[in-house]
Amino acid sequence: MILDWEGSENSTECLCSDIQRDDYSPFFEWANYWTIILALPVLSVFGVLTNIINVFLYTRKRLQNSANTYLLFLACSDFMVIVTGLFIFWIDSARSYIPELTQAPYTTVYTLPFGYMAQTCSIYFTVAAAVDCFMNVCWKTQAKHYCTVRRAKEICISIVVLSILYNSLRFPQFNLRKCFNDITKEEVIEICPTSLFVTINSVYNIYMYMVLMTLLPFFFLLCINAIIVKRQSKAKTDGSAPKNEGTSDDTITMIMVVILFLACNTLALVVNFIENFTEPSPVLLNFLSDTSNFLVVFNSSVNCIIYFIFNQDYRDVFKIYWKKVKRMLYEEYCCCCVSSGSRSYSAYQPVSTRLVIDKVQNGSSSTKLILPSLDLNKSDQASFAESESPAFPIWQPLTTINLPNVDWPNIDDEIDSGWDDGSQISSRTPKRWLAEVNIVDMESSECHPRIYVRPLNQLSKNETISITAL
Incomplete structure (x- = not known):
């Protein structure tokens, strides 16, 4: 990074000093304050949190497929768009209200190229995800070869590398210069273009940016999304829609992501055209630019809502x-x-009970059992069914025979506690039944503690016990 301080020691005038005078108005200051100063930080915090959640969820095994791989990389690039946007847009506006931020252009000069890189990645991750969706909907025979997680990762990594290379020219295009603010009568630091910017501005910053960052991806996504929607509508009408609900959800999700992208980036396309081919009012151009920048951050922040709904x-x-x-x-x-x-720290959250101890006049106490609901919700049914397998060790009867690695004392496993109800439990097909379990320390030092089990069907009407469900 070149920080070029041009001019003599006594000169405080620079090429970019005119931006201090003609591009502000009371209406623009009011709109800038509410949109950029107040709303943008709140939206950015929300976007940072949601994209962290997206990255975490899309790295779970259940959500790993080609479409979600693009959404995983999109969440990473959106995270960078939000962070860099907060540094570029908010700090640039906030230094008009906070004097301590007069040195803020230092961060902007370094952050701006990374913001362009992240924005390029987000655009083309969305394009790649739309192509993946198109393949799944329209070219199903080729989809099994193209729509794989490995292929998606290769495409995303290629996009990242090309985005870094393409935007690397952003670094030497700007530098920092001291400027004199005629209004505040203070010396400030502004970002000003270098000679390289002047040389490549028409080709690189105008035409290539317009084609590669706005026109080409915008109209490509518009066309491909229209084809996908039409094919999906036709499939539903003909009754040939995919029976796999997950595939259908991925398609609808991708359609909505593209629609959100188009809605939030339409203004950016308009601003780009107005800026380069007309002579708009500076105030109007700044107002449209702020709104466009806010919509870009908004697009990067709310994708998770689409994922959750669809x-x-x-x-x-x-x-x-x-x-x-x-x-x-x-x-x-x-x-x-x-x-x-x-x-309870059990992975399956076993049902617990509450005991109420009632004091009796003679000093004794009785324990009453309050049974909770034993219903399982849907998210726990799969785990519970897994644990019911006879091969799962918690349901196997434990004896000295099937625990050969433990040096057990010489205790007869067949000793009857006297509480048996006469039923027999097969070692091959273990059964689950509610019972009272007591661990009793034997008075004799030669006897080891024993566990006594009594089925609940042996209880009298007025008798209460405490239980724990495994």
Whole structure:
């Protein structure tokens, strides 16, 4: 990075000093304050959090396919668009209100090229995802060879490399110069173009940017999305729509992502055309540019809402991890409500019970059992079914015979506790049944502690016990 301070020591005038005078008005200042100063930081924080969530969820095994691979890389590039946009757009406007930010152009000069790189990646990740969706909908025979996770990763990595190479010329195009603000009568630092900018501006910054960053991807996505929507509508009418709900969700999700992209980038296309082929008012151009920049950040921030609404798999995985986060927060910060000894850390969250101890006049006490609901929600059914397998060790009867690696004392496993109801449990097909389990320390030092089990069907009407469901 070249920081070129041009002019003599006594000169405070620079080529970009005119931006201090003619491009502001009360209406623009009001719009800039509400859009960039206030709304943009809030939107950026939301976008950063949602894209972190998207990256996390799309790296889960259940969501790994070619379409979601593009959305994973899109979440990464959108994250960078938001962060760089906050540095470029917000700091540039906020230094008019916060004097301490007069040195802010230092960060902008370094951040601007990375912002262009991230924006280029986001555009072409969206294009690649749309092509993947087109292949799945229109060319199903070729889709099995093209629409793979490995191919998607190769394409995304290629886009990243080309974006870095293409935007590398952004670094030496601008430098920092001292400028004199006639209004505040203070010396400020502004970003000014270098001779390289003047040389390549028409070709690189105008025509190539317009074609590669706006016109080409915009109209390509518009056409390909129209074809996908038409083919999907025809398939539903003919009854030939795919039976796989996940595939259908991916297609609808991709259509909505492209529609959001087109809606948020239409103004950028208009601004690019007005700036280069007309002579607009500086105030109008700045107002449109701020609105366009805000929409770009908005597009990068709200994709997760589309995923959550239109994609069942994304929604299910999100809910699973949201429940885990809530449970973890509850156990971590709500210890005042639940004693540490009563917490359950089981992976399957076994059903717990509450016991109420009633004091009796003679000093004794009785324990009453309050049974909870034993219903399982859908997210737990798969895990619960897995654990019910006879091969799962928790359901196997444990004896000294099937635990050969443990040096057990000489205890007869067949000793009857006297609480047996006469039923026999097969070692091959273990059964689950509610019972009272007592661990009793024997008074004799020669006897080891024993576990006694009594089925609940042997209880009398007025008798209560405590239970735990495994």
